Amino acid sequence: MTSPLRLCVRRTSASETRGSATLVTLRLPSDVNCIEEAVELVTRHCLAGHDATRTIRFRLRVVLSEALSNAIMRGNGEDHTKWVEVRAELVPEAIRVSVTDEGPGFDPGAVPEPLRPEQLDEAGGRGLYLIRKLVDVVQFNEQGNSICMILRRP
């Protein structure tokens, strides 16, 4: 079966001022079964040939999986006619990943931290909290349907 994912990879060579950069874009349908493949494609192509630590690779996979899950389930409501766009950029000092859905957006400031003792037994509510803890910077667009996550490289 042909994969419904649409991948594009662009690498620019090193220049004296900025160093080399890699840009990976990926478009996937709103199907949670596509998440694992999407995470592997983006991580592999973004970090190919770079000595990222095991922890950086792990964190990138987890936050990408979280952001895709939020975009597909909450943003696009698992509507298979809607798409999710991933843009991952590797520059010498950082990895910058944005995930955008076609939903109406949400208010990230209204999402509570899931650490109160009575919440420990709850199955949900940890996604955005984990993203905030695992990356260095998290930003949203004004509409709240696009998240940008920045992982600084050691």
Next chain:
Amino acid sequence: MGFNQTKGSSGVVVVQVEGQLIVGNRHELKDLVQAALEKGERRLLVDFSRTGYIDSSGLGALVSISKRIREMGGELRLSGLNDDLRSLFELTKLDTLFAITETPEQALTSF
């Protein structure tokens, strides 16, 4: 990505998570544990020695099965978490909810 279920002489059901435990396969784990409980199993170990990563849906599935097992008078343990995986449990304070051992062997002897 999948689950490998075995039951040795200890009588403990061991579920190995091969690959990822994420939103796409969390229901499979819950169904597998539910089926074991319905067969009368009460001691379960989920081992992560061969796991790449877990997302919050995977953590949520573990919370759900833990609750279900407790309700049925059973016991759940986790093992084989490397430093990265363990950090997810520590950040979410779920390390205080689960009985976690370094290796599956340690878990089996402490049941």
